[in-house]
Amino acid sequence: MDNSFQKNLTSLHRDSEGLLGVTEFANIPFVPKRFFWLSQVGSNITRANHGHKSCHQLLICQQGTLQATITRGDGKSSVHLMSAGFTLHLPPLHWLELSNFSDDAILGVLASEPYNKDEYITSREELSKLWDFNYKD
Numbered sequence: 001m002d003n004s005f006q007k008n009l010t011s012l013h014r015d016s017e018g019l020l021g022v023t024e025f026a027n028i029p030f031v032p033k034r035f036f037w038l039s040q041v042g043s044n045i046t047r048a049n050h051g052h053k054s055c056h057q058l059l060i061c062q063q064g065t066l067q068a069t070i071t072r073g074d075g076k077s078s079v080h081l082m083s084a085g086f087t088l089h090l091p092p093l094h095w096l097e098l099s100n101f102s103d104d105a106i107l108g109v110l111a112s113e114p115y116n117k118d119e120y121i122t123s124r125e126e127l128s129k130l131w132d133f134n135y136k137d
Helices: 123-137
Strands: 010-015 020-023 034-041 045-052 058-062 065-072 077-083 088-091 095-101 105-111
Touching: 020 058, 058 065, 058 077, 065 088, 065 105, 065 123
Parallel strands: none
Antiparallel strands: 010 020, 034 105, 045 095, 058 088, 058 105, 065 077, 065 095
């Protein structure tokens, strides 16, 4: 099972006219069907707190900083401090917590599926059961 969440899919180009961030869609490990973003999140607020049954997500920090904690269904976690251009691939059956947003943080997210509330995993117990069903020997 591949645990490398960080992907070098976004490049930043700075010049006298500003900062340009580029993510080439040809390199994304899924076909995006939805885009959304988070901004103006208070530093003491935690967002996400869920997983997905089949949806992949590509998280791209567009500005500022934030922390992404990814937890597999077997409980193994990784913490990622994100800043502009930092890109993470979140596969299905992983729990996501977003926290420690800077005042200017903007996080863009590409998703492999349209919004469907029934596709969300809303408890860690459900995540663990789904993980065991899909990955246990």
